[in-house]
Amino acid sequence: MTAVAVGFPALVLFDLDGTLLDSAPDFVATIDRMRAARGAPPITLAELRPHVSRGSRAMLATAFAQLDAERREAMVPEFLELYQQELARHGPVFEGVENLLAAIEDSGSRWGIVTNKPEYLARQLLPLVGWQARCAVLVGGDTLPVRKPDPLPLLHAARQLGLDAPDCAYVGDDARDIEAARAAGMPSITALWGYRLGDDDPATWQADASVDTPQALLDPHLWSRLR
Template identity: 60%
Template structure:
């Protein structure tokens, strides 16, 4: 009888940041509230902004100021980023179970990194706040390369920098563009159902290789989709 091969973690795992590793919505709403206060408007409820966080700065500003013309909102993006930088890491924390899951990967010898559409300078400022600056093997932001997700280039480059082939790496994200990028990169994917989604989002339709409800489930090697 042939020996049964032991279930192993992937050689490397790449993660989205906001809505996947980090519950950053409280920092984001602090930035939005600063902008609203400047314009004489009341604070925005956290739960009203939370579903938009993974869609990026423009989506959050649009949700906070729906009656403002798009071209004017576009001019407010630098202001939002400045406000967010001041709130960075003050209120946001890793989702429950993330630290234990990262420790399980590390204990198994699995390298992990971050590919986010957040500007790289903001993502890097978060690393020491979270205690990840010496643990995260690679960090690529939305402005690091000439393309960002859903383009596969950031995932491909991240895998190269870790030193593994894309098909030996898994990407974890909570937004459709994460799964689209992974598929285009030839990289197995995990849909993080604990993240941020709009009501109209249908994560089943994204066709990720696995759908996981909680980070704690990824402590088990068998929860990860197979890599080649």
């Protein structure tokens, strides 16, 4: 199979954490530094991993469940500062992602990122994984006044490249990703390899397609069904 034969849309947009990057180990390192400073034992990857796609507050609620929401909220700046120091130090790009991105590029299509991670952190991460010159568009959680599941970040990413929503597709591992894509009128794909809580059922998210691995996104039949 050649990359050109896959039939990618003009722009493939991705969520970041849990879709392109297995960043959970970076967040474990961050949380462990915070817990150590408070005399608490380390957290396990299995404990934290399901909560990563829900953001910093969900991870803090898991790691510091004994604290009330107000005290955890005050810890968010510390969390972000420490996480900035741990960016891409422990968590790899998911297997198959690099081949997928190269195939999109070789086909003449482009790819970008729409994440709820603060934009400054996402931009700092790109050169650490070699994507700074390859990512066509990046929208972070604070780029606009709203973030996913609002559709505006996805629509903004498409418009930045002069495209309409149907000319794009969005791949994400969380219900908010699929909700945002559906509201934007953009074909949606669930990344089943990502981060989910045990009671999450992706079948209820009503994505246009679901895939088990990044390699499955190289299947031309998948893209032909989405057109």
